[in-house]
Amino acid sequence: MSALFRVGDALRVYRDRHPVLWRLIWTVVLVAIAVYMTTHLSATTDGLLATGACMSIVILGLSFLTGASGQVSLGNAAFMGVGAYATAIWANHHTTTPVAVVLLIGALSGAAVGLLIGLPATRLRGPYLAGMTLLFAISFEGIVLFFGSWTGGDAPLQLPTIAVAPQWFVDRFSSSIPLFTLNQMWLADIAIVTVGVSFFFMANLFRSRTGRAMRLVRDNDVAAELVGISLPHARVLAFVVSAAYAGLGGALYTLVTGNASYSTYSLGLSITILSLLVIGGIGTLSGALIGGVIFAYSTTWIDWIVGKTGITQGGNLAANLPNIIFGGLLVITMLVAPYGIAGAIKMGAGKVSRRFRVTRMPMASG
Amino acid sequence: MDAFLTGRAFSDLLFGIADGVIISLIALSLVLIWRSTHILNFAQGAMAMFAVYLGMGLLSYNVGFWWCVLVSIVAGVVLGGLTERLLVRRLYGAPEINPIVVMVGLLLLLEAVMGAIWSSTPRGITTPVSSNYWQLHGLPLGLSPFTMLEIGAAIAVALGIGALFKFTKLGLQLRASAVAPEVSRLLGVRVGRMLTLGWMLSLGVGTVAALLFCSVNGLTPTQMDGIFVYGFAAAAIGGLESPTGALVSGMVLGVMQAYMGDYYNSNDIPFATLMLLIIVLMIRPQGVFSKKITRRV
Numbered sequence: 001m002s003a004l005f006r007v008g009d010a011l012r013v014y015r016d017r018h019p020v021l022w023r024l025i026w027t028v029v030l031v032a033i034a035v036y037m038t039t040h041l042s043a044t045t046d047g048l049l050a051t052g053a054c055m056s057i058v059i060l061g062l063s064f065l066t067g068a069s070g071q072v073s074l075g076n077a078a079f080m081g082v083g084a085y086a087t088a089i090w091a092n093h094h095t096t097t098p099v100a101v102v103l104l105i106g107a108l109s110g111a112a113v114g115l116l117i118g119l120p121a122t123r124l125r126g127p128y129l130a131g132m133t134l135l136f137a138i139s140f141e142g143i144v145l146f147f148g149s150w151t152g153g154d155a156p157l158q159l160p161t162i163a164v165a166p167q168w169f170v171d172r173f174s175s176s177i178p179l180f181t182l183n184q185m186w187l188a189d190i191a192i193v194t195v196g197v198s199f200f201f202m203a204n205l206f207r208s209r210t211g212r213a214m215r216l217v218r219d220n221d222v223a224a225e226l227v228g229i230s231l232p233h234a235r236v237l238a239f240v241v242s243a244a245y246a247g248l249g250g251a252l253y254t255l256v257t258g259n260a261s262y263s264t265y266s267l268g269l270s271i272t273i274l275s276l277l278v279i280g281g282i283g284t285l286s287g288a289l290i291g292g293v294i295f296a297y298s299t300t301w302i303d304w305i306v307g308k309t310g311i312t313q314g315g316n317l318a319a320n321l322p323n324i325i326f327g328g329l330l331v332i333t334m335l336v337a338p339y340g341i342a343g344a345i346k347m348g349a350g351k352v353s354r355r356f357r358v359t360r361m362p363m364a365s366g
Numbered sequence: 367m368d369a370f371l372t373g374r375a376f377s378d379l380l381f382g383i384a385d386g387v388i389i390s391l392i393a394l395s396l397v398l399i400w401r402s403t404h405i406l407n408f409a410q411g412a413m414a415m416f417a418v419y420l421g422m423g424l425l426s427y428n429v430g431f432w433w434c435v436l437v438s439i440v441a442g443v444v445l446g447g448l449t450e451r452l453l454v455r456r457l458y459g460a461p462e463i464n465p466i467v468v469m470v471g472l473l474l475l476l477e478a479v480m481g482a483i484w485s486s487t488p489r490g491i492t493t494p495v496s497s498n499y500w501q502l503h504g505l506p507l508g509l510s511p512f513t514m515l516e517i518g519a520a521i522a523v524a525l526g527i528g529a530l531f532k533f534t535k536l537g538l539q540l541r542a543s544a545v546a547p548e549v550s551r552l553l554g555v556r557v558g559r560m561l562t563l564g565w566m567l568s569l570g571v572g573t574v575a576a577l578l579f580c581s582v583n584g585l586t587p588t589q590m591d592g593i594f595v596y597g598f599a600a601a602a603i604g605g606l607e608s609p610t611g612a613l614v615s616g617m618v619l620g621v622m623q624a625y626m627g628d629y630y631n632s633n634d635i636p637f638a639t640l641m642l643l644i645i646v647l648m649i650r651p652q653g654v655f656s657k658k659i660t661r662r663v
């Protein structure tokens with residue numbers, strides 16, 4: 001037993017001395033497990049995983065904005081849309097661009113538009129920014145139509161063959177697996193790797209000097225200013241990072257769905273993203289993952305509820321049930337458990353571990 | 367002169383005023399809530415819409431139109447009071463984002479509930495006041511009896527609220543509990559009640575705006591989303607603290623949008639409004655009509 005503790009302590013020392021490397025190892029291990037899993041799952045599950053992955057990236061971005069700097073954006077679906085259209089337009093003109101570059105373009109375009117919209121945010125507080133981003137969400141349709149010659153206007157912009165599994169990937173599997181399954185698998189793998197990269201980056205940002213500065217801005221902006229943090233910089237940076245993540249999520253979502261359409265990136269989606277963030281848990285990595293999973297499976301679960309309770313299929317209640325549940329959960333979570341599911345789990349785990357705590361020698365610090 | 371009165375430019379001005387009146391009223395209702403509780407009510411449009419559905423639903427039971435209007439407004443006022451008592455009261459002193467998230471949640475919930483009960487198919491209302499435009503020597507003037515009703519109602523509401531705040535003891539108490547809740551409490555003002563009353567008043571004004579808007583455009587659960595956002599923009603441009611600012615910038619916004627929609631392109635009205643808001647807030651973050659406030663640490 002004591003040998004086990006010694007290993008545990010050694011690991012803890014390693015974690016404290018090399019936090020970045022420690023996170024990198026964790027990310028690589030988790031991503032490898034997830035990628036391995038996708039090869040054994042059905043095409044449907046792979047598709048859902050990919051969708052959930054896109055959404056968890058967007059939620060993570062909003063989580064950073066809200067959790068680290070205390071601002072709320074109601075326009076993140078529109079930033080997703082920016083990334084989605086940028087990706088689709090680029091991919092239509094340059095069909096041979098590697099997927100990683102295409103995703104980067106999505107993220108960068110989201111960041112660029114985020115900078116434009118976020119600049120006034122330097123001087124605004126809470127509700128003003130939320131209202132302004134709401135206005136941005138409403139105007140996204142008009143913006144897409146305005147650039148109709150690029151975006152294709154009302155019709156969804158189709159993606160060329162970029163999202164198809166490359167030959168080296170196909171060759172690895174037996175030829176009995178249908179190509180559709182392989183494509184879904186490929187997409188899920190891309191999504192998982194992207195999630196890994198973006199979560200790794202965020203975990204480091206959260207615990208970096210910048211992340212700490214932002215949390216101080218959130219908790220007490222006057223104190224932050226007094227210790228020399230530039231409020232405008234911190235606020236704009238948070239907003240740009242969140243927009244970049246939204247853009248990346250949108251770009252990935254375009255790969256998964258095969259097209260970009262402004263009707264997807266409506267105000268409704270923005271509000272859904274906010275609900276998922278709050279339900280999952282603001283300011284935590286696991287909360288963003290939980291939110292993504294909830295998004296991916298919400299349709300399935302709601303169909304199940306509709307089937308079980310005997311609500312008329314396709315009726316008014318069934319159609320509005322998702323938003324009734326999300327809206328209700330949003331209000332209740334915020335009033336009862338403001339840290340969401342992730343926070344509740346952490347608190348519960350804390351209680352349990354306090355009860356069963358093993359008394360050990362305190363570690364020598366150093 | 368007739369050619370000018372029935373011409374494009376003047377008609378647009380009249381259309382703009384008719385829209386602006388509604389934007390102004392919504393902005394005013396947001397300002398009322400902001401002044402009393404420092405919360406921006408994102409569910410304002412949906413709550414007013416809910417009240418309108420409740421009231422106007424009586425039309426199919428052969429209840430007179432004006433009774434339905436009265437029921438709507440009462441429903442709005444009650445809904446406002448209930449929301450403050452049951453939801454908002456738990457949020458005072460919470461971090462800034464909590465009320466925002468809760469109100470957005472309420473928006474989502476209410477719109478879905480409305481969709482579940484009344485479906486999202488638009489419903490028209492037949493008003494006893496005609497919205498056919500008056501003719502001037504055979505040409506339509508951009509003015510109808512309904513426009514006059516809109517303007518009249520808005521002026522009545524604005525004057526009523528103004529008189530309440532300026533000349534009555536209740537108004538004084540309302541203002542006092544918004545500015546200095548602690549002191550007011552010491553002086554015997556029931557501050558809690560005043561906050562509830564602020565929400566009730568605000569929702570009353572919001573419901574009037576929703577009634578006017580829906581009488582022309584019909585009822586759908588999400589009908590108020592767009593106009594609510596313009597109302598917010600107007601309130602923010604006016605400075606969120608200033609009722610006069612809200613009314614004036616609502617009118618300006620309405621007229622601007624009418625001209626833009628006619629001469630340029632109505633798809634880009636939201637974006638143009640966003641740009642206007644950004645520019646105004648970059649120059650004067652506290653809004654056009656508010657004095658600069660210094661935050662006390």
